[in-house]
Amino acid sequence: MRELENLNSCKSCVYNKLLFGGLTDEELDFFTEHKQELEFKKGEIISKEGAPITSFLYLKEGLVKLYKESPGSKSQIISIAKPLDFISLLSIFSNSTYKYNVAALEDTVVCSIHLDAFKKVIGQNGPFALEIMSKMSKMYDDIIESRFEINRKHLRGRIAFILLYFSNHIYHSDEFELPISRREIAELIEMTTENVIRILSEFRKDNIVQIDGKNIKLIEPERIESICKLG
């Protein structure tokens, strides 16, 4: 992890309008004083389950995974966060320590705002509070929704689901490089690594995807959609 020099003010930050629409100049200056940009290399741990929460974190660049490790069983990936997602989201208002781990899947830049400063502004700016609540709710809803969706599918449907997830929600293209290993896919969609590999092979043999290592190309997205829908 590397702390970037604190050159940029939040006021000039291209993300502030997307994320923090309703803030005054004073509030943005206040955040500027209490923020820090952090850079993480691929594979680095950003936060750990059980560690105290001291800041509000959101992703500026890169890709991270939120995951849980439970003794004696495999780890489970809760979700993948992309730029502009809040990554210290779950737990931040409900717990003093993180309830899950966060690790960088790519080189990543995180903006870290000191928690007290963040809460102070929420407390004084109602519309901002509502905005954060709305974004928070959306993220929680998405996680819960996709958990239930994955659970009612069979293995082929789950693989179809995750391929479409990367294609539609992360890369916006039929062709992309998987940011995670087969094992991590397994941890994300509740199946074994062997079966992830097996079913990706099936899809390749059926000619609905091209696979070369981590490089994926969806040849027949419509068929993948229908496999996903059927479950």
Place this chain on the structure above:
Amino acid sequence: MRELENLNSCKSCVYNKLLFGGLTDEELDFFTEHKQELEFKKGEIISKEGAPITSFLYLKEGLVKLYKESPGSKSQIISIAKPLDFISLLSIFSNSTYKYNVAALEDTVVCSIHLDAFKKVIGQNGPFALEIMSKMSKMYDDIIESRFEINRKHLRGRIAFILLYFSNHIYHSDEFELPISRREIAELIEMTTENVIRILSEFRKDNIVQIDGKNIKLIEPERIESICKLG
């Protein structure tokens, strides 16, 4: 559904201190004007997926289930809400329509505060906003946590989990009456109705629970704990 007469002010409501610690008298009066208590009989639907959200709802008395119905597959129960839980929670700040259904498992009293009024107070009272966010986060965290926990267990572990859930979190007793059918248990912990019945029978034969219809008595809670932990 029956609308109760609006006799009680929020100021005198026994729940207000538990739920809404930081409100001024004026704000409580404001809520009194914009609230309505609703009574639902067991089995009644409180809100439906897709219906517009017009109020903030919380449970005063009774027990409800939050569930999703998806065409062509069984419904899935997301969670069970008990008194003081927010039931219009998910979606309320992120969507204009409900993302799931809510139905009463017992005779139930719901307090309904008009959404605009609720948002207005959040916007003007920062500590209250933080309080609501904290409670919201906790509920979301619990749902997500238990989803992941259920998913890494085998059937026996799931049954143990749900027995302990009712015992520890709902009834606070080793002896209780199940508020839901075997089919609903199945919808809640991701298994088939037959297997719920089968495994409850196994537990009965193994003498770790007494079962008489919906009446349950945990004979050996420690063994149930260990079955739950092992998965």
Place this chain on the structure above:
DNA sequence: TAAATGCCATGATAAATATCATATCTAGGA
């Protein structure tokens, strides 16, 4: 009262999935 419906119950069987074994390939470290 009778019929019907839904819930509880159990067994037999089929299907889905995990586990185990093994092999190849690759990337990173000594």
Place this chain on the structure above:
DNA sequence: TCCTAGATATGATATTTATCATGGCATTTA
């Protein structure tokens, strides 16, 4: 450079779970 650990790959087998069939029981409805 070689060596090792981990990722990918595939087959055989075992385990877990779902499905199907059937019946009893209770509760609602005609």
